Amino acid sequence: MAKKSSSGKLTSGLSESRKLEILGILIMAIGALLALSIITYNSADYALIQSLSTDTIFTVDEGPALRIQNGLGVVGAYLSYVFVYLLFGYTSIIIPILILSYGWFIFRGFDVKQLLWPTAYGIWTMVLLSTILGWVYNRYEAYSSVWNGSAGIAMSRVLENITGIGSIVILGVLFVVTVLMLLDRDLQKTVDFIKSTVAEWKEKQAEKREERAQKKAEKAKQKQEQQEIEAQRQAEQKMKQRQASTQARQNSEPAKEQSIDDIVERSQEEDLERMRQQKEEVKDLDQRPRAIIDKGEAEKVVDEEEDDVDIAVYVGKGDEEADAKELDRQNKDKAKEVPEIKYKFPTIDLLDSPPHEGNEVDLEEIKENKRIILDKLKRHKIEILSINAIVGPTVTLYELEPAPDVKISKIESYANDLKMATAAHGLRIIAPIPGRSAVGIEVPNGARETVYIKSVINTKRFVETDMELPVAFGKTIENEVFLVDLTRMPHLLIAGATGSGKTVGINTIITCLLYKCHPDNLKFVMIDPKKIELSLFRNIERHFLATLPGAEEPIVTDTTKAQETLESLTKEMDERYDLLKMAMVRDIKDYNRKYEEGDLDEELGHRHLPYIVVVIDELADLMMTAGKQIEEPIARLAQLARAVGIHLVVATQRPSVNVITGTIKANFPARIAYQVASKVDSRTILDTGGADQLIGRGDMLFTNGGGMTRIQNAFVSTEEVEKITAFIGNQMGYKHPYHLPVIEDEDGVSDIPDPLEDIDEYFEAAAKIVVLHQQGSVSLLQRKLKIGYNRAGRIIDQLYNAGVVGPYQGSTARDVLVDDEDELEQLLDELDEFEG
Numbered sequence: 057m058a059k060k061s062s063s064g065k066l067t068s069g070l071s072e073s074r075k076l077e078i079l080g081i082l083i084m085a086i087g088a089l090l091a092l093s094i095i096t097y098n099s100a101d102y103a104l105i106q107s108l109s110t111d112t113i114f115t116v117d118e119g120p121a122l123r124i125q126n127g128l129g130v131v132g133a134y135l136s137y138v139f140v141y142l143l144f145g146y147t148s149i150i151i152p153i154l155i156l157s158y159g160w161f162i163f164r165g166f167d168v169k170q171l172l173w174p175t176a177y178g179i180w181t182m183v184l185l186s187t188i189l190g191w192v193y194n195r196y197e198a199y200s201s202v203w204n205g206s207a208g209i210a211m212s213r214v215l216e217n218i219t220g221i222g223s224i225v226i227l228g229v230l231f232v233v234t235v236l237m238l239l240d241r242d243l244q245k246t247v248d249f250i251k252s253t254v255a256e257w258k259e260k261q262a263e264k265r266e267e268r269a270q271k272k273a274e275k276a277k278q279k280q281e282q283q284e285i286e287a288q289r290q291a292e293q294k295m296k297q298r299q300a301s302t303q304a305r306q307n308s309e310p311a312k313e314q315s316i317d318d319i320v321e322r323s324q325e326e327d328l329e330r331m332r333q334q335k336e337e338v339k340d341l342d343q344r345p346r347a348i349i350d351k352g353e354a355e356k357v358v359d360e361e362e363d364d365v366d367i368a369v370y371v372g373k374g375d376e377e378a379d380a381k382e383l384d385r386q387n388k389d390k391a392k393e394v395p396e397i398k399y400k401f402p403t404i405d406l407l408d409s410p411p412h413e414g415n416e417v418d419l420e421e422i423k424e425n426k427r428i429i430l431d432k433l434k435r436h437k438i439e440i441l442s443i444n445a446i447v448g449p450t451v452t453l454y455e456l457e458p459a460p461d462v463k464i465s466k467i468e469s470y471a472n473d474l475k476m477a478t479a480a481h482g483l484r485i486i487a488p489i490p491g492r493s494a495v496g497i498e499v500p501n502g503a504r505e506t507v508y509i510k511s512v513i514n515t516k517r518f519v520e521t522d523m524e525l526p527v528a529f530g531k532t533i534e535n536e537v538f539l540v541d542l543t544r545m546p547h548l549l550i551a552g553a554t555g556s557g558k559t560v561g562i563n564t565i566i567t568c569l570l571y572k573c574h575p576d577n578l579k580f581v582m583i584d585p586k587k588i589e590l591s592l593f594r595n596i597e598r599h600f601l602a603t604l605p606g607a608e609e610p611i612v613t614d615t616t617k618a619q620e621t622l623e624s625l626t627k628e629m630d631e632r633y634d635l636l637k638m639a640m641v642r643d644i645k646d647y648n649r650k651y652e653e654g655d656l657d658e659e660l661g662h663r664h665l666p667y668i669v670v671v672i673d674e675l676a677d678l679m680m681t682a683g684k685q686i687e688e689p690i691a692r693l694a695q696l697a698r699a700v701g702i703h704l705v706v707a708t709q710r711p712s713v714n715v716i717t718g719t720i721k722a723n724f725p726a727r728i729a730y731q732v733a734s735k736v737d738s739r740t741i742l743d744t745g746g747a748d749q750l751i752g753r754g755d756m757l758f759t760n761g762g763g764m765t766r767i768q769n770a771f772v773s774t775e776e777v778e779k780i781t782a783f784i785g786n787q788m789g790y791k792h793p794y795h796l797p798v799i800e801d802e803d804g805v806s807d808i809p810d811p812l813e814d815i816d817e818y819f820e821a822a823a824k825i826v827v828l829h830q831q832g833s834v835s836l837l838q839r840k841l842k843i844g845y846n847r848a849g850r851i852i853d854q855l856y857n858a859g860v861v862g863p864y865q866g867s868t869a870r871d872v873l874v875d876d877e878d879e880l881e882q883l884l885d886e887l888d889e890f891e892g
């Protein structure tokens with residue numbers, strides 16, 4: 057009794073699994089010892105143990121016991137005698153192998169039931185082999201009987217007695233069948249094994265590739281960051297220079313030039329502050345964290361409890377439809393406010409009506425997906441307490457609330473597994489849903505709903521908005537219209553593989569703006585190197601397009617023209633800045649208000665400033681041919697144009713780092729990604745994966761540096777765009793498109809006044825310095841003449857007009873066109889004559 061309790065104590069502290077492990081080890085030990093005794097069987101041993109008495113076993117140094125050959129000594133001699141000699145010969149080795157397997161299964165906690173078939177098969181094989189070997193031994197005695205054992209011989213004899221020579225045929229057939237049985241099972245297993253090995257190998261390779269790509273992307277990112285810093289530095293420098301020159305112009309006395317440093321410093325600070333503010337402001341754009349659906353208001357479709365986890369299905373009600381004619385009414389009033397031109401806004405009936413309202417919920421599909429997800433997670437021992445399914449137009453979001461002890465990251469690590477299980481492309485895991493301890497899994501709907509543009513434009517949210525440049529991209533998963541103000545983005549970078557819905561997306565943006573903005577208030581610059589995508593908008597040239605004066609084509613399709621147009625836009629931007637400064641206002645909205653109120657004098661150059669939206673469809677084509685010359689004006693516009701009402705919408709199907717460079721990226725906080733080919737592409741555009749999991753046809757992710765929103769882009773057909781543009785284009789427009797300023801070309805033809813009109817007193821001295829040093833640089837003049845940047849710059853312009861130096865060539869000094877002082881004297885004399 058006492059013994060029992062002490063042993064009870066010994067094991068009572070052990071967990072069930074530990075007990076099983078110990079049992080497993082013991083069984084394996086038995087198997088191993090039996091195997092040892094069988095393998096080391098020696099026929100002489102049995103005779104020896106027969107001569108053994110109990111005494112001899114326990115006597116040290118006693119003869120026969122020591123001469124036993126079996127690896128397991130006396131016990132082994134007995135055991136091997138039984139198994140090898142009496143029973144099935146060496147084929148009995150199968151028995152310890154089976155024992156070892158049982159031990160292993162128990163040790164690992166596997167289900168021993170799985171061993172039933174191998175056990176039956178093993179024993180059958182043992183009997184059959186020993187019988188076959190026994191049969192051969194009987195006939196030919198070609199080997200020792202230890203291969204078959206006495207039982208093998210006995211069985212083969214009995215069989216031969218019954219079936220004669222046919223017995224070997226029977227045994228042969230049984231052998232073949234047995235081998236086939238093994239092969240068949242094993243073939244399946246082998247195929248499975250090869251398959252899984254190949255899959256594993258592939259996965260590893262993909263991981264390695266991914267790792268390499270990640271490293272590459274990181275390197276590129278570092279490079280980009282450096283570029284960004286450099287770009288920012290350059291922008292600051294340019295700003296400094298501009299501020300310095302403005303300041304210098306205002307200070308007529310050159311004596312105050314040392315204060316330029318202060319100005320520069322101040323402007324630098326202002327600039328950094330502005331960039332910070334800009335980033336902050338962009339962050340509070342419509343950026344709801346995913347899946348915070350107001351469940352009280354949403355339509356709850358089912359709440360079933362058929363198994364242990366509840367699922368509630370929600371369908372967002374979406375936005376309230378506006379009255380049929382409300383938008384048209386508002387637009388009519390808006391048009392009346394601008395009497396200079398008789399303009400009619402496109403009417404809502406130009407847009408196609410959706411065939412049916414709302415999306416249909418496929419409950420069967422939802423249940424099936426729930427089952428798959430739960431099944432998978434259960435296998436990984438992840439417990440889920442409840443599920444909400446939120447059905448959007450393209451995808452359904454499953455919000456999983458895991459049990460409190462489940463780590464969210466654990467679920468994320470099974471993402472790939474889940475993707476395979478649901479066999480869904482487009483499955484995106486959000487772990488955790490921002491601000492909550494829930495995990496989101498977005499699974500594409502079997503049947504997706506097309507979001508018609510009319511269903512976003514003709515909503516109260518859109519119709520009643522007072523945003524300056526409202527853009528309703530489409531619908532979120534909650535079925536709500538996703539509406540943002542382009543003026544606050546303030547620029548937009550779009551990427552997506554071909555066919556992913558970029559062009560439709562751009563058309564959606566333009567359509568939204570056309571339904572809300574008067575041509576007096578909005579102009580587009582359209583740059584379309586692909587030559588087809590934007591050509592539909594040629595019709596609205598007289599109303600809505602801005603071009604270079606004398607441009608043959610209202611839509612810019614050629615790289616050189618694109619470059620000129622962008623440079624001209626930077627000039628427009630500078631001019632607008634000057635106007636704003638003169639009017640002492642901070643942005644275009646205040647400026648236009650002041651202008652409308654009659655506070656700004658037209659004679660000083662003041663004019664109404666429309667917003668300018670620059671649409672570039674296919675940045676890659678431009679970057680490939682013109683690189684820096686395109687990148688620089690884009691970056692400059694993106695950095696500064698916001699306050700003066702110039703906004704960029706830039707799209708590319710090649711989101712590589714040489715198209716979306718660090719400089720460009722740094723200045724486009726708002727980005728849209730449609731489906732892209734790879735995770736690397738997704739990272740280039742969004743700084744994270746996800747876009748590679750989108751499913752095309754307008755399925756998109758929007759980010760502004762903060763969160764990320766999945767949206768189904770509204771669909772606007774080419775026919776609809778044609779109808780709208782024809783509607784506008786058929787009206788009397790302005791005499792010509794909005795003209796962008798002419799840029800100074802290489803021949804010096806410019807619209808700026810001739811600097812020779814007001815020759816600087818240092819002009820001659822400057823000319824001599826330049827010729828002497830053979831270097832046409834502003835800084836040289838600043839140093840030698842001890843004058844400010846602005847004045848030196850003006851003198852260089854005058855030297856250029858006089859033919860002393862060549863045209864501006866960026867960061868390098870201008871060429872000096874005069875070789876020596878004699879030649880200069882001659883040139884100056886001619887000038888005097890000309891002036892005189």
Ligand SMILES: Nc1ncnc2c1ncn2[C@@H]1O[C@H](COP(=O)(O)OP(=O)(O)OP(=O)(O)O)[C@@H](O)[C@H]1O
Nearest residue numbers: 553554555556557558559560709753754769770771
């Ligand atoms: N929002 C949408 N809703 C439904 N279908 C869409 C949507 N956007 C695009 N599609 C479908 O996808 C097709 C391709 O779209 P789109 O032409 O916009 O692609 P893209 O990215 O511009 O391609 P490319 O770069 O080759 O011009 C469209 O013809 C349309 O059938």
